[in-house]
Amino acid sequence: MTVYGLIDCNSFYCSCQRAFEPRLKRLPVVVLSNNDGCAIARTKEAKALGIKMGEPCHLVREQRKLSGVQWYSSNYPLYADMSRRVYQVLLDHAPRVEPYSIDEMFLDLTGLPGDLSQRCDDMRAAVEQITKIPTCVGWGPTKAIAKLANYIAKDRPEMEGLCDLTNEQTRNRFYRNLPVSEVWGIGRRLAARLDDTGIRTIAQFVNAPPAHIRKIAAIIGVRLQAELRGESCLQLSEVAAQRHGLACTRSFGRPITTHSDMSEAVTGFAVRASEKLRAEKLDAAHVSVFIQTNRHKRDEGWYANQASLTCAPTSNTLALTAIAMRLLRTIWKDGFRYAKAGVMLNDLAPAGTQHTLFDIPSEQDTALMGTMDAVNQRFGRGALRPLSAGVERSWRPRQNMLSPRFTTNVHEIMEASSF
DNA sequence: TCTGGGGTCCTAGGACCC
């Protein structure tokens, strides 16, 4: 029988900060979203103080009881690198590993010799010893069950970080007592609609007629129902699926009111998006640009718009930036205080595969982009960029509590000294 | 003063074709 596992890093971003600053052990730690806006990761000490997921930072920071909380701006280069390290350790403990998100990985645990609980516990210990990241593991006959097992392992201290749901009787006991909203794929809306028809527990969901579930939650609901019954519908895939789109969007540190500032910002997003494209050896054939004012301050005047264009497939920064500028001109309106903008690239395909006879990139273009990426890799992001990307960046997002990029930038590496 | 960013999948409906 197939056994799926799910390993999840506890309070991942906070744990990454702790890995490099041992003084944070047992202190409440909170990591903030981009622009230092909302709390997006909290240690259990911070959760105990009542700090909620997604809570706006400026609303909670004044409270006196929170004076001991350690706040951090998010440091994605650090977290991405730590995630890669966790993955590397797992490869030594499971025959197949599928990264699901930055802090979660599905595992194939089928047919491993010995006691599975012991093996999973050893795996956690190895991850923690090598990366300093604490984890929880859940497992069962399907991915949805493994995900639920992981939730239980994390939620209930008495489980000590492990939960085995391979046994049907054990599963049914939990199903009777857990709300359906804890199922992976059942969000707020679906849970509310299920509730309207009297379905509140997972047991009620699993035992409802599939036709009824189909009416409320369509094919996704029916599939989840089968998965929770132990019939596997979702397979493990080790090769990451070809992505369909790629975006670079940001909220600004202060509102943008002029077209020239917005052009700088949007150029910057187009530059960054093109870099990501080339790093993954992809071309894009569809470009969108959007701009919007602060949705929390509609009384100041609300405006949001987007424009998009289909183009010859490319990853050329200059070509994509020019298109983004054209699109921006079609939606720009004076007189608003813009809070956010972004560039999105779609219709992605492996570089060079979808060219027609007329849009083959010249050797010079390819060489120029290669040089630009090499220079920026060596001297830092943005060292070489289109002039229109500007130099001021007065709108750049706040990041006032940023830790060093301990593992990915040689200038920010940790120093040891002896006296 | 201050409220994230980046994805996925599915469905409905319109345009278009024969």
Add this chain to the structure above:
DNA sequence: TCTGGGGTCCTAGGACCC
């Protein structure tokens, strides 16, 4: 009185995830 049927493709929008 009668005014087809069925297919594909594309897009927008909803819902979900971390």
